[in-house]
Amino acid sequence: MSRNSTFTIFITIFLLIGCAPEVENNNTHGKTTKEENASESSNEQFRQQPQNENKQAINNLVIGSTKNITRIGSDSDKLIDTSIHVSQTIWPATHAENRPGTILLVAEDSWQIAMASANLIHHPNNGPILFIEENRIPNKTLEEIERLQPKGNENGTKIMVIGDVSQNVRSKLENYPTDHIKSVDPATFAANIDEKYANLTGAFPENVIIASSEEKGKLYSLPAVNWIAHMPEPVLYVEQNDIPKQTVEALKKRKKDALNIYILGPKSVVSNDVENDLKKLGNVTRIEGKNVVENAINFAAFKDKKTDFGWGFDEPGHGVSFISTSTPDLAIASAPLSHLGKHAPLIWLEDGVPNQAIYDFLAMIRPTFTANPQNGPYNHGFITGSFDAISFMNQGKLDEKLEIANEHGEGH
Numbered sequence: 001m002s003r004n005s006t007f008t009i010f011i012t013i014f015l016l017i018g019c020a021p022e023v024e025n026n027n028t029h030g031k032t033t034k035e036e037n038a039s040e041s042s043n044e045q046f047r048q049q050p051q052n053e054n055k056q057a058i059n060n061l062v063i064g065s066t067k068n069i070t071r072i073g074s075d076s077d078k079l080i081d082t083s084i085h086v087s088q089t090i091w092p093a094t095h096a097e098n099r100p101g102t103i104l105l106v107a108e109d110s111w112q113i114a115m116a117s118a119n120l121i122h123h124p125n126n127g128p129i130l131f132i133e134e135n136r137i138p139n140k141t142l143e144e145i146e147r148l149q150p151k152g153n154e155n156g157t158k159i160m161v162i163g164d165v166s167q168n169v170r171s172k173l174e175n176y177p178t179d180h181i182k183s184v185d186p187a188t189f190a191a192n193i194d195e196k197y198a199n200l201t202g203a204f205p206e207n208v209i210i211a212s213s214e215e216k217g218k219l220y221s222l223p224a225v226n227w228i229a230h231m232p233e234p235v236l237y238v239e240q241n242d243i244p245k246q247t248v249e250a251l252k253k254r255k256k257d258a259l260n261i262y263i264l265g266p267k268s269v270v271s272n273d274v275e276n277d278l279k280k281l282g283n284v285t286r287i288e289g290k291n292v293v294e295n296a297i298n299f300a301a302f303k304d305k306k307t308d309f310g311w312g313f314d315e316p317g318h319g320v321s322f323i324s325t326s327t328p329d330l331a332i333a334s335a336p337l338s339h340l341g342k343h344a345p346l347i348w349l350e351d352g353v354p355n356q357a358i359y360d361f362l363a364m365i366r367p368t369f370t371a372n373p374q375n376g377p378y379n380h381g382f383i384t385g386s387f388d389a390i391s392f393m394n395q396g397k398l399d400e401k402l403e404i405a406n407e408h409g410e411g412h
Contacts, residue, residue, distance in 0.1 A: 077386050104125070104130065105160065201232065208254075208261055214239055221269075261281065293350055318343075322347055324390050330384045365379060370407050
């Protein structure tokens with residue numbers, strides 16, 4: 001059948017339907033059964049992993065980004081380098097309005113300390129995390145500070161130094177108003193950051209994320225970093241079977257009836273006993289998945305409508321931040337991607353490879369159009385890491401799954 005004949009038949013059917021008497025339609029989107037079936041079939045096909053790979057696609061590459069994905073740090077998985085790449089992406093610093101307020105300089109030796117400090121990325125600081133070493137600030141980091149020309153927060157602080165650093169490091173910053181938050185154990189440090197934020201803003205947030213500070217819980221905990229960079233709500237630490245007294249004291253600074261506690265991770269990293277003890281301090285909700293990938297996806301999809309906590313990604317029009325489980329610390333460097341721009345939650349790729357859970361998630365937020373693709377909605381992905389961590393082949397597969405498509409499964 002010719003394309004013109006098909007189009008004529010479609011128009012005829014459309015006119016007949018338009019002239020027919022109104023009948024009760026339980027489809028909230030107003031689709032016919034045929035359209036629903038076509039849409040379901042298209043979506044089911046969309047969930048499938050791409051086949052028939054073109055092995056030549058990785059040859060002679062001159063780019064890192066593709067149409068639906070911005071890649072950050074294609075040639076390095078070092079924290080110091082990645083944090084600078086993210087900083088330059090989020091803060092071009094070309095004029096006053098896109099310069100940061102306060103830069104967070106974080107020692108790179110503890111992911112727990114670095115993650116908790118991300119609570120200071122947003123208001124009133126509005127600045128990147130840049131990584132340093134205990135005894136020195138790399139020249140490239142000093143150059144980035146100079147490029148950014150931070151404006152300072154409401155207290156005039158232009159740089160917050162977080163963690164244990166030497167006098168040599170502090171001397172390099174003597175031209176900037178500086179605040180130093182010393183490193184202690186993770187639970188105490190997270191409570192201190194919570195206190196610091198309350199002092200800056202005048203109130204303790206009523207929503208709190210509880211995450212594991214133990215190494216076995218790391219990949220379950222790290223997705224919290226994107227949320228606390230996005231919203232003024234802290235992470236406080238527990239262990240699988242214990243709540244440190246510093247965490248209890250921090251929670252008690254809120255009113256019990258108003259406190260909403262969100263445990264991030266399954267019982268294998270935060271036990272039932274800990275959950276029950278937390279229920280004595282406030283309202284408790286657990287967000288979990290059977291593995292780290294599904295845990296991150298479930299957090300991205302979660303929304304508590306009563307408290308407005310959670311990303312609530314169940315429809316198109318979003319940013320997503322992809323990071324390999326083989327380079328997990330890059331999640332902290334990339335946290336500002338949730339603060340400005342596309343406001344993207346963290347989604348793990350297991351060893352850099354998208355699995356079926358990823359394809360199902362992208363199908364849930366698949367962007368479609370009915371008439372004009374230029375009207376959106378659009379999804380956009382960020383990949384943080386080198387081609388060794390997440391290959392160009394896998395980037396291409398994700399890029400295709402983020403593309404806006406015809407609602408009825410046809411082409412543009």
